[in-house]
Amino acid sequence: MIILGIESSCDETAAAVVRNGTEILSSIIASQIDTHCKYGGVVPELASRMHLEAIGPVVNEAVEKAGITLEDIDAVAATRGPGLIGALLVGFSFAKAFAWARKLPLAGVNHLEAHIYSLALMEKPPGFPFIALVVSGGHTNIYHVTSPHTFELMGQTRDDAAGEAFDKVSKMLDLGYPGGPVIEALAKTTDTDLIKFPRSMLEKNSFDFSFSGLKSSVARYIHNHKIITKEDKAQIAASFQAAVIDVLSCKLLNAAKFKGCKRIGISGGVSANQTFAALLSQKAAKEGIQVFYPPICLCGDNAAMIAARGFTMIKQGQTCDLDHDVFSRTRI
Ligand code: KG4
Numbered sequence: 001m002i003i004l005g006i007e008s009s010c011d012e013t014a015a016a017v018v019r020n021g022t023e024i025l026s027s028i029i030a031s032q033i034d035t036h037c038k039y040g041g042v043v044p045e046l047a048s049r050m051h052l053e054a055i056g057p058v059v060n061e062a063v064e065k066a067g068i069t070l071e072d073i074d075a076v077a078a079t080r081g082p083g084l085i086g087a088l089l090v091g092f093s094f095a096k097a098f099a100w101a102r103k104l105p106l107a108g109v110n111h112l113e114a115h116i117y118s119l120a121l122m123e124k125p126p127g128f129p130f131i132a133l134v135v136s137g138g139h140t141n142i143y144h145v146t147s148p149h150t151f152e153l154m155g156q157t158r159d160d161a162a163g164e165a166f167d168k169v170s171k172m173l174d175l176g177y178p179g180g181p182v183i184e185a186l187a188k189t190t191d192t193d194l195i196k197f198p199r200s201m202l203e204k205n206s207f208d209f210s211f212s213g214l215k216s217s218v219a220r221y222i223h224n225h226k227i228i229t230k231e232d233k234a235q236i237a238a239s240f241q242a243a244v245i246d247v248l249s250c251k252l253l254n255a256a257k258f259k260g261c262k263r264i265g266i267s268g269g270v271s272a273n274q275t276f277a278a279l280l281s282q283k284a285a286k287e288g289i290q291v292f293y294p295p296i297c298l299c300g301d302n303a304a305m306i307a308a309r310g311f312t313m314i315k316q317g318q319t320c321d322l323d324h325d326v327f328s329r330t331r332i
């Protein structure tokens with residue numbers, strides 16, 4: 001079955017063609033980052049307008065690159081939520097119209113489930129059950145995934161998402177948006193993380209996160225050290241990153257032990273952080289736990305993961321009608 005996947009929940013307009021839920025024939029991502037970075041974050045109104053301009057060309061390019069024709073498409077999958085309403089509406093309405101015109105089934109995909117499905121696109125995906133982390137600019141959620149359709153939410157952030165913390169610290173250091181990649185690169189220029197920023201673990205046995213205290217602590221540090229040199233910035237970046245990945249790794253390993261799970265899969269923009277993946281893998285190996293992370297091109301928002309999740313939904317008959325709407329917030 002050939003599925004056209006469409007993603008437009010935030011600042012990437014993406015389309016992909018995926019065969020049988022696992023074989024990526026094409027994956028096109030039009031990023032709006034250059035526009036939003038001038039404002040230090042995503043401007044929702046601009047995002048919707050840019051999705052509108054990009055969606056047609058991006059879908060055409062995905063079909064062309066896949067070496068197929070429109071007639072070869074068997075089903076459509078598009079992100080239904082969570083995300084920015086105006087942005088979601090562009091991709092989901094496009095998908096509805098496309099599916100309706102061609103009498104194809106349409107899957108309305110949950111963006112968080114789709115991030116977990118980016119692991120299904122790996123050469124060797126994790127078997128069930130596994131502990132999944134979705135860590136991005138909007139979410140830091142831990143799930144116990146026991147089947148292709150069963151995602152038990154074990155913990156989530158009570159304030160900022162981990163990616164959001166990277167973006168805010170980057171802004172404090174005048175390093176631009178998005179913060180994750182620049183903070184990671186800057187942190188690599190120093191081999192020490194001397195500043196002891198707080199690691200908020202919350203209550204014993206809690207799998208929730210809180211990153212606002214860490215963010216305030218970095219802000220205070222910058223405020224108290226009026227002159228910040230390039231070396232200071234590297235030190236702050238490395239120490240902040242070390243605090244975030246320490247908490248993420250610790251909670252993930254605790255969750256895996258709690259459920260007696262031997263597999264952990266990470267997904268979402270922050271999982272592109274190689275320092276995080278390396279540290280987690282190293283700690284997990286000591287406990288006999290295997291860590292799975294998708295290739296970098298599938299860590300951030302993309303439409304291949306939407307098609308992968310859509311495939312399993314369509315196989316189950318979980319399809320959408322024309323009167324189904326997008327949603328901004330959800331839990332899975
Ligand atoms: O999944 P994603 O592309 O979009 C959302 O659904 O939010 O994630 C974007 C987030 C941003 O906050 C960005 O700073 C962060 O992922 N990010 C990273 C890295 N690359 C992207 N965070 C840490 N290290 C990275 N290498």
Ligand code: ZN
Nearest residue numbers: 115136300301
């Ligand atoms: Zn995302």
